Amino acid sequence: MSSDSLQAGNDLSQKHWAIIGGGMLGLTLAHNLAKAGQQVTLYEAASEIGGLAGSWHVGEIQWDKHYHVTLLSDLRNRALLTELGLEKDMRWVETKTGFFTEGKLYSMSSTPEFLRFPPLRMIDKIRLGGTIFMASKRRDWQALERIPVADWLSKWSGRRTFEKIWLPLLKAKLGDTYKRCSATFIWATIARMYKARQSGLKKEMFGYVPGGYAKILEHFAASLATRGVEICTGEPIKQIVSDQEGLVSVQTDQGAQHFDRVVMTTPSSLLTNFCPQLSDHQRQQHEQVEYLGILCASVVLKKPLANYYVTNITDSGVPFTAVIEMTTLVDPKELGGNTLVYLPRYAAHDDKAWEWSDAQIEELFIGALVDMYPDFSRDDVLAFKVSRARHVMALPTLEYSTKLPPMETNIPNVFAVNSAHIVKGTLNVNEVVELAETALSETLLPSLQNAYQSSSALPELPTTDSLLEPTTQPVSA
Incomplete structure (x- = not known):
C-alpha cells in the first residue's frame, strides 16, 4: 500500500x-x-x-547562509530534490582541493599532486594514502567508537604524518575537543568523500541547485x-x-x-x-550531548582567490578552519559576477571566538587572507557578514552511540x-x-x-x- x-x-x-x-x-x-x-x-x-540551510543577503547578493554542496553519491538528498522537481536543474562541476601548509598553498586534487606534496616524505604519503584507503573500505564503525581519533590516526599514518597533517586538521575542526572524540569522526569523513569518487567519474564532482537553498x-x-x-x-x-x-x-x-x-x-x-x-x-x-558551533563569515570579493573549492589549513594561527570558495562551484553570474567565499570557524561552547564582535572577526579573517594570498587586497572586499550558530554538530565522543x-x-x-x-x-x-x-x-x-x-x-x-x-x-x- x-x-x-x-x-x-x-x-x-x-x-x-x-x-x-x-x-x-x-x-x-x-x-x-x-x-x-x-x-x-x-x-x-x-x-x-x-x-542552517537558510539563505540571506550579503551586500548585493542572496545566497546560502552556510556552505552546502551535493555529491553524486548523495542519493537520499538527490531523490528528495527529484520529488521537489529540482534535481533535473542541478549543475555538476568538477572541483579542486587545496592545502595551505608551512605558509604556502598547494594543490591536492590528483595523485601526481599528492605525490609531489613537499611537506611529507614518500613513506609518509604511502601511509597516509593507506590510511584513507583502509578507512574507506572499513564497515565496522562501532569498533572505532572505542578508539580515540588521535591514537587511530597515529597508528595507521605514523607520528610524523599525524603531527604535520592530521593534528592541525583535527584542531581546526574540533579544537581541543579532538582529544575526547573517537575514530568514527575521521572514518565517516573519509567514507563520504571516497564514496563520492567511487560514483563513477573518479573526480570531485559537486553539485548545486541554481538559486541555492x-x-x-x-x-x-x-x-x-x-x-x-x-x-x-x-x-x-x-x-x-x-x-x-x-x-x-x-x-x-x-x-x-x-x-x-x-x-x-x-x-x-x-x-x-x-x-x-x-x-x-x-x-x-x-x-550530556556536547555540541560544536560555527562562526561562518560570508565574504563577497571583486575577484577570485584561487581555483580550489576547499582549501584545508594546517598552519597554526589562522583564525578560520578552511577557505570555501563557492564560486569555483556556483556560476559567478548568479552572484552578480562576484566571488563568494566562506570562512568557517568551528568552536566549542567555551571558545573565546564567541566573544568576538563582527568587526573583530572581519579584521582577523581578512588579515589572514592577506597573509595567505599574495594577490589579495583588502580593497577586494565588497561585503562581509558573520553567522553564529552554537549548536551545529554533536561531538562523536568515545562510545557515542551507546549514550544517545x-x-x-x-x-x-x-x-x-x-x-x-x-x-x-x-x-x-x-x-x-x-x-x-x-x-x-x-x-x-x-x-x-x-x-x-x-x-x-x-x-x-x-x-x-x-x-x-x-x-x-x-x-x-
Whole structure:
C-alpha cells in the first residue's frame, strides 16, 4: 500500500502531528508524514524556514547562509530534490582541493599532486594514502567508537604524518575537543568523500541547485502546502506537556494547541528547556550531548582567490578552519559576477571566538587572507557578514552511540529526533534526509502501528519499502 493511499476518513488512521523545528530535518519529516496521510503542523522559531540551510543577503547578493554542496553519491538528498522537481536543474562541476601548509598553498586534487606534496616524505604519503584507503573500505564503525581519533590516526599514518597533517586538521575542526572524540569522526569523513569518487567519474564532482537553498526551500514550502502541512514561523516553543489522555499540548506565545504526536528536532541541549516531563535519566542523556558551533563569515570579493573549492589549513594561527570558495562551484553570474567565499570557524561552547564582535572577526579573517594570498587586497572586499550558530554538530565522543537518548521519549507520544542521532556519518543534508527516513520507518510509523493493533478494522500502514522506494534508487546526473 503506497503512502499516498492512506486516507484520513478513518479517525484512527490519521493523527495530528506537530514538528518542532523548520530546518531540513523537520521539513523532511513533515514531508514524509504528510505522504503517509498524516496531518502535520510545523513550528519554526525563526521568521523563515531553513535553519542552517537558510539563505540571506550579503551586500548585493542572496545566497546560502552556510556552505552546502551535493555529491553524486548523495542519493537520499538527490531523490528528495527529484520529488521537489529540482534535481533535473542541478549543475555538476568538477572541483579542486587545496592545502595551505608551512605558509604556502598547494594543490591536492590528483595523485601526481599528492605525490609531489613537499611537506611529507614518500613513506609518509604511502601511509597516509593507506590510511584513507583502509578507512574507506572499513564497515565496522562501532569498533572505532572505542578508539580515540588521535591514537587511530597515529597508528595507521605514523607520528610524523599525524603531527604535520592530521593534528592541525583535527584542531581546526574540533579544537581541543579532538582529544575526547573517537575514530568514527575521521572514518565517516573519509567514507563520504571516497564514496563520492567511487560514483563513477573518479573526480570531485559537486553539485548545486541554481538559486541555492532559497529556491529549494521555496519549493519545499510549496510542496508541503500542497499536502496540507501548516507552517507556523516566528513561533518559538515555550512548553510541551502530555495529558492523561495522551494528547500533547504545544504552547507558544500564540497559545496552546493539542496534538496526537509531537516530534522535536531541536538540539538535545535545548529541548530539555521546554519538556518538564522528561525523566531525570533522559534529561541527563540529552544534556550530556556536547555540541560544536560555527562562526561562518560570508565574504563577497571583486575577484577570485584561487581555483580550489576547499582549501584545508594546517598552519597554526589562522583564525578560520578552511577557505570555501563557492564560486569555483556556483556560476559567478548568479552572484552578480562576484566571488563568494566562506570562512568557517568551528568552536566549542567555551571558545573565546564567541566573544568576538563582527568587526573583530572581519579584521582577523581578512588579515589572514592577506597573509595567505599574495594577490589579495583588502580593497577586494565588497561585503562581509558573520553567522553564529552554537549548536551545529554533536561531538562523536568515545562510545557515542551507546549514550544517545532514544528517539521515543518517556513522555507519551513525544519524540526527539535531531542531528545528534547521526552516529555513522558526518553532518550534511544527505545524512539529515536519511535520518528523517530512518526515524519515520523505525520509530514514528511503528508507534502508529502499535496504536492500531487494538482495532481489527484499521487500514494497513504503508510499509517502509513503499515509503522509501523513491529515495533508495540511484538518480542519474
